[in-house]
Amino acid sequence: GDSVTQMEGPVTLSEEAFLTINCTYTATGYPSLFWYVQYPGEGLQLLLKATKADDKGSNKGFEATYRKETTSFHLEKGSVQVSDSAVYFCALSDTIGAGNMLTFGGGTRLMVKP
């Protein structure tokens, strides 16, 4: 079945450091890929997505490129801020009816220190 593997945390960085959170997936067909973020005390929010190979999703300085050849969707940000501290989830989707089934990775906690 489908699966998503992401690096375990916590990842601790100083403010303005470069961030990479690795995500690899296993899927049949051609899934869409997502990064969701969960800030403390809040629900999951979509951060970015890519729907086909070589697409780059970007939002709030974060970006990730859909790499079919390496089955990866690594999240990057050039300069992190304290406000980026959260748990980040990589996910893939398979079509079910008019919607989709999201398969999530285990999440990576990011802690940014001033």
Add this chain to the structure above:
Amino acid sequence: EAGVAQSPRYKIIEKRQSVAFWCNPISGHATLYWYQQILGQGPKLLIQFQNNGVVDDSQLPKDRFSAERLKGVDSTLKIQPAKLEDSAVYLCASGLGGGSTDTQYFGPGTRLTVL
């Protein structure tokens, strides 16, 4: 635009009791999803509705869990009887229904503790 609403936010019950969670999706969203998120793990899909019909409930423990979406809007998820391992956050999400590219919008979740 109002987001996905869920209630209650927190619930503590004893094992073998029953509990129900409520979800109000974003207006106009055809698809509605219930996920279970155990502490330290990613969410796991329990059931998906399209309007008021079930699309996928293959991962719903049907001996104790049930869900319905009356009139294609609000939804309730019930657990009866609850077990200790049901302690988790129950997330509701909704989407417009765009197939694999459908963006799901999540509610704040209900944190269930079973003692």
